[in-house]
Amino acid sequence: MPKHILIVDDDATVLTALKDALSTAGFVVDAAESAVVALTMIATRRPAIVVSDVRMPDLGGLDLLTELRARAPDVDVVLMTAFDDMPTVVEAMKRGAAEFLVKPLDLDELLKTLDRVFMDRELRRRREPGPVAAESSCSLVGRDPRMIDIYKIVGQAAGTRATVLIRGESGTGKELVARAIHMHSVSAGEPFVPVNCAGLPPTLLESELFGHVKGSFTGAVNGRRGRFALAGAGTIFLDEIGDTSLDFQTKILRVLQDREFQPVGSDESHHTEARVIAATHQNLESMIGARRFREDLYYRLRVVEIVIPPLRERVSDIPLLATHMLQRAASALGLAPAVLSPDSLRRLMEHRWPGNVRELENCLMRAVVLATGGVIHPQHLSISSPSAAQDAPVPSLDDLEGTHVRRVLEITEGHKGRAADLLGVSRPRLNRLIEKYGLE
Helix, strand or coil, X not given: CCCEEEEECCCHHHHHHHXXXXXXXXXXXXXXXXXXXXXXXXXXXXXXXXXXXXXXXXXXXXXXXXXXXXXXXXXXXXXXXXXCCHHHHHHHHHCCCCEEEECCCCHHHHHHHHHHHHHHHHHHHHCCCCCCCCCCCCCCCCCCXXXXXXXXXXXXXXXXXXXXEEECCCCCCHHHHHHHHHHCCCCCCCCEEEEEHHHCCHHHHHHHHHCECCCCCCCCCCCECCHHHHHCCCEXXXXXXXXXXXXXXXXXXXHHHHCEECCECCCCCEECCCEEEEEECCCHHHHHHCCCCCHHHHHHHCCEEEECCCHHHCHHHHHHHHHHHHHHHHHHHCCCCCEECXXXXXXXXXXXXXXXXXXXXXXHHHHHXXXXXXXXXXXXXXXXXXXXXXCCCCCCHHHHHHHHHHHHHHHCCCCHHHHHHHHCCCHHHHHHHHHHCCCC
């Protein structure tokens, strides 16, 4: 398929030189001496890429970019200018330019840019995402066997009012699991009230949860209802329960035992129907041994226990998580969903993710903002190179390779040609991998 380019520049010398050079390089090239002429031309002869000067009379390159985004959103735009000023570059990228080049142009740089943009177009065509699904506040994603077990426990716990203790490293998605339990319970219509126990000093935490009466402490000019009162018959989610004081733990224990609490400064007890779900990244057993966590509270909380594995232990879920997160990011930012290049997916699979799922989501959100052309490349990912984590234990490379090949085959619905392209391997190499891992 011919690679069709339209060059737009009011300088006839530049226009002729670029047309000759790109035609020699094998592109199909049209030329327009103004943005107005260019807009007329694309109505009948649609290029894949428009390469335009920024500063032109009548209609400049930035305005041409805006018009093209409205009239021909499938056309990629590369802007060029002799004036390397930051505001123009920022505005160009903000409006959706695929690239911004500075004159005098280096022909090799221009050719590399055009090759990259055409490659991005092909990746978008092959991996066109489906429509963004309506987002739930309790979306759990993953096919790792341990995640499947968690889904089962979520379903079982949702059918009861049992207290649940969720354990896992920071960023693994403990609140998402708590929300999933709540949203699948008979109390789904009641409030879900999260409280970060590590974010408040003990006195304020007690007031936050149980409320206070007027004059109970300095600054309490009015009485206030606490989170337990606001939750009604819903769910109180006590995040980082392991970071609380022993005195506070005693008060929570009473709530779990007697279903009662007292606002700060009050002698009156209040009844609660709220279900308690707690979470922690701490080793509670060690804390009990060090007398920093109440053993009786530990057993009251641990009626149902859910342990979320860190992301580095479920690497096979990364492609699925990344696709889900890119759709969410696109929806949040008002952009078309971006896709990952094969090298980017490989980099995501190799990273150790100390911040777990939260780190992955932040990384991809940033990449969506920085990526041009709707394709995320390794330079858009704010993660260290794989060598930085070589000293850490890693899963078997064979396991990761087999899982990755299987996921790509699932994504391409068994199409070996597309799968080979996404994996960056030849068809014979793909066939050997399929045979090696029994994926036929």
